[in-house]
Structure formats: structure tokens, C-alpha cells
Amino acid sequence: MAYTVPKLEDYSPAALDKAVAELLAGLRQEAAAISSEGESKAFRDRWMARKNGILTQVNDLWLKAAPGPAKREVGTRVNNLKTDVEQIVDDAQGRLSGSASQARLESERIDITLPGIHRPLGAEHPVIRTMNEIVNVFRAMGYSVAEGPEIETDYFNFEALNFPPNHPARDTQDTLFVAGQEKKQQRDRLLLRTHTSPVQIHAMEQQPPPIRVVVPGKVHRADTADATHSPIFHQVEGLAVDTNITFCDLKGTLDHAMKALFGSDVNTRFFPSFFPFTEPSADVSVTCFKCGGKGCRLCKNSGWIELLGCGMVDPAVFKFVENNGYKADKISGFAFGMGVERIAMLKYGIDDIQLFFQGDMRFLEQFV
Ligand code: PHE
Secondary structure (H helix, E strand, O other): OOOOOOOOOOOOHHHHHHHHHHHHHHHHHHHHHOOOHHHHHHHHHHHHOOOOOHHHHHHHHHHHOOOHHHHHHHHHHHHHHHHHHHHHHHHHHHHHHHHHHHHHHHHOOOOOOOOOOOOOOOOOOHHHHHHHHHHHHHHOOOOEEOOOOOEEEHHHHOHHHOOOOOOHHHHHHOOEEOOOOOOOOHHHOEEEOOOOOHHHHHHHHHOOOOEEEEEEEEEEOOOOOOOOOOOEEEEEEEEEEEOOOOHHHHHHHHHHHHHHHHOOOOOEEEEEEEEOOEEEEEEEEEEOOOOOOOOOOOOOOOOEEEEEEEEEEOHHHHHOOHHHOOOOOOOEEEEEEEEHHHHHHHHHOOOOHHHHOOOOHHHHHHHO
16 A cells, blocks of 8 residues: 555654654655656655655644644754655665666676687688799899789780791680680780780880889699699799890899709709790709609609790890890890699699699698
């Protein structure tokens, strides 16, 4: 039953104490039952509102109605009641908002002892790593680094590199052409570059001699994938043009580079080869680093492993960049190109080129 303020008939101290005690008991009971903000506000109004709140009623029914001699006794009690009621109402509200914020803290609790989310560190892919190693060997010799587009025109991939139109040497490159270009002139037709050599031309168009540049990059050929072939692979190209560059410079440069890459005890061997854009041309082998040259399965019992192609820049190539200062009678140069996957496979003893492109973590994690 909700508390109501009684009229007083008996103003004796004992009766007053009893009335006060009943009021406080009623108040405490209601205070304990409060469980929401809304209830708490109604509760405060019911007890403390100036207009017809219980304290106001007490003032009217007990104090104002008290006969003269009892006024003093009633007055002290009513005053004390004001303080007590205020205190109890405040406490009740405090308890409510206290438990509300407690509930919020509970729901937003963070367990800082939980293990964090493990983010594994990334690592360079073995192909990129090998490519960077090769590039750095040449940077240390003063070469700058250039890149070129993966989609090339026939002109840069073939014509300016002295592959004449319809020349059979083009067939060796298993080219992937962009479809639907029959209307274009042959030299403007787009293709996926089959080697990084077109960047030789871009570099010479951009910079007059002398030039020393290495070009890392991705190339494409219409090869069926197997353990040693992939339609996408990487090359590092090199080009040096200056006055008086000789085949000796080429041999010395590549011999140094191979020793830097594979260890100072490897030897290099140059033997004649053919590329339309170099003359003379050579293929370069290094002593098999598995058997040290004695002959094993890796080197097919030859003691040598063939690694790259190179040669002296063909004067016919300079013709295409003559306007930028490449006069074949004043300058000379050499170029080389090597396959990055092949070098990585030999360096790390990998027997299947497909492993580089399958994204198998068990393979890749070995290079972290
Ligand atoms: N571009 C040639 C290839 O991909 C390699 C090469 C580069 C040969 C530079 C000579 C000079 O086979």
C-alpha cells in the first residue's frame, strides 16, 4: 500500500515520532522498488514536488494544522524530515544511475588478457627477391634502373630491335598478340612484351649516350606451363652504351655479376649465339654450383649451366635512336638479358617453376 499522509490528532512527541517513522518507512519501501529512470523521476515528484508533494502535504497537514503549543515540536520534526527525505530520494537516484553505468561498463568490458590478432609479417616473394638481388649487383656498378610497359607495340618489341617484319626470328618468341588489331599497321599492333629488350629502345629514346641501365620486369610468352616453362616470367635486362665499349667490358661485367650472385668461385663461359639486336651475340654459362663443374644431374653432366643471353648492340638498333645521339660510328655498347625464375630456381634448388605462381604458403614461407 502506498504511503499517504495522515491527519494528526495526537501531537504528543511519541505520536509525532511514530508518524515520522511511518513516513520514512513508506519512503524507504518505495525507494527500494525503483528500477528505471522514469520511476525515479515520478518518485522524486511524489515526495518532493512543491505542489502537493508529500513534503508539502506534511507541511500543510502537520505543521500548519498544529495547535500553537505543539508547533515547535512539529516544526523541528518537519525540518528534519525535509533533510531525510531529500537524502533518501537522492540515494535512490544515485543507486539507479550507479547501477546503470555499472551495467554499461559491464557490457563494454574489454578483456585485455585475451591474445591479440596475430598479423604475420609479409616477406618478399622469392622471384622479387632474386630480381632485386640481380638489380642491386648492377646498381653497385653504377647502373640506373628503368621500367617499361608490359603491353608493347610491335615496333618496340620487334622492329626497333632489328627483327624485320615476317623475319623467322619472331617465331622463336611465341608472342601473345592483343586481338582485333588487323586494321592497324603492323608496327602499331599491341602485344604482351616477350622480353624486356624493348626497354632498351625506350631508355635510349629518353637519354642520350652514355647510358648504363638495368630493367627488371614481367614478360609473357605463349608457352605451355611445365616444370621449366611459364607463360608469365621475369627478366632483368641490361644495357651499357658509351664510347669504346668492347666485348671485354661485357665479359668482365657479367663475370663479376655472376660471381656476386652465385659466389666468387663460379666461372663464366661465353659461346656464340644469335639475337637480332646484338652482334656478336653470346650465351653465358656459369660453372655448375651443385657439382662445381664435375658434372651432375642439374647441369646434365656438362659441368655448366646456361644462364643468359648477351651481345654487343647491333648497329642496326642504334639506327632507330640515331636522332638522340646514338651514332653507330662514334659509340658502342653491350646488352644482356636473364630470366629471373631460372636464376632463383638454380640458387634455391627449386625444381618446378610453377611453385612460384601457385601461392602455396608452405613453399613461400621457406623464404621468409
Ligand atoms: N631478350 C633476349 C631474350 O629474351 C635476351 C637478350 C637480351 C639477349 C639482351 C641479348 C641481349 O631471349
